[in-house]
Amino acid sequence: MLSPWIAFTLGAATVQSLRFALHKRLSLGGLSDAGSSFARFAFGAPLALLAALVWLTADGAPLPALAPGFWSYAGAAGLSQILATMAMVALFRARNLAVGIALMKTTVVQTAILGLIVLSEPLSVAGWAAVSVSVVGVGLLSIPPETGGGFRIAPRTLILGLVAGALFAVAAIGVRGATLAVAADAAVTRSIVTLSIVAGAQTAGLGLWLAVAQPGQLSRVWAARRTGALIGAASILGSFCWFSAYTLERAAYVQALGQVEVALSILAGALFFGERVSSREVAGIVVLTISIVLLILAG
Numbered sequence: 001m002l003s004p005w006i007a008f009t010l011g012a013a014t015v016q017s018l019r020f021a022l023h024k025r026l027s028l029g030g031l032s033d034a035g036s037s038f039a040r041f042a043f044g045a046p047l048a049l050l051a052a053l054v055w056l057t058a059d060g061a062p063l064p065a066l067a068p069g070f071w072s073y074a075g076a077a078g079l080s081q082i083l084a085t086m087a088m089v090a091l092f093r094a095r096n097l098a099v100g101i102a103l104m105k106t107t108v109v110q111t112a113i114l115g116l117i118v119l120s121e122p123l124s125v126a127g128w129a130a131v132s133v134s135v136v137g138v139g140l141l142s143i144p145p146e147t148g149g150g151f152r153i154a155p156r157t158l159i160l161g162l163v164a165g166a167l168f169a170v171a172a173i174g175v176r177g178a179t180l181a182v183a184a185d186a187a188v189t190r191s192i193v194t195l196s197i198v199a200g201a202q203t204a205g206l207g208l209w210l211a212v213a214q215p216g217q218l219s220r221v222w223a224a225r226r227t228g229a230l231i232g233a234a235s236i237l238g239s240f241c242w243f244s245a246y247t248l249e250r251a252a253y254v255q256a257l258g259q260v261e262v263a264l265s266i267l268a269g270a271l272f273f274g275e276r277v278s279s280r281e282v283a284g285i286v287v288l289t290i291s292i293v294l295l296i297l298a299g
Helices: 004-027 033-059 069-094 097-104 107-119 125-142 155-180 187-213 215-223 225-248 251-257 260-273 279-298
Strands: none
Touching (some): 004 225, 033 069, 033 187, 033 215, 033 225, 069 187, 107 125, 107 251, 125 251, 155 187, 155 225, 155 251, 187 225
8 A cells, every 4th residue: 555655745746746837837927036936825825724724623623732843843944945936936947847846856865964964864775775866867857958968057057956955955854843843643634734834924924025025026926816826726735745745754755756746847848838858858757767666665
């Protein structure tokens, strides 16, 4: 039987690939990086809050207690996710969809290191092997086919990719730490409560910043509400799956299995934007598939 954390991770990767494709479309619609990122939180947070209320009401349980460390983890997760999303949107302006996501996948190694330092959660030898193989696959996907085998990436693109990866690593560890600090037995309760709090804070914080720094972006986000609503729905569904997976398993393993998202993003890029799939990308997908198999076997 498929482990719940694996099912949640595969579901999250599938939904997130769709969301990335929609987010690329929105980022080209006259919104700034911050405005495009805000659309994700603004249209998704109400759904998260509603889902939490419905779940707790149906479960008949009161709002679970939150350990003191919850707020530090949740705050770090929320802020780093906002900054990572902005970096991701900026990255999409510079590279095609598949390569942009591949550059961010350095987050897997960074998450493994942070998990060991912050949460004292080491990986097994087999787990490190799976992560290492996945990095090779990401490396193949990160070399544009037009380079003729050379590895030439614009400095801005490289920096954005590495920074986004680091920020997503902080977010992953923050989410794992926060969900573990929720006093509830059910993983769904821990994940949905954490998600509703983080998403609500992200919307309020980024919305306030836009109102002061880029007030025109708020009206543009509303004008793009049809696409924004789709992004918000996909975002909150994907986030719920990610949060649930992080609740059940170490963040690095979840991130490593989530590499399947790269393959899905290539398909999304081909379907939505007409991007050509190169032989190098096919090789990268094969290597990533091997790493995923190794990870499942290691687990």
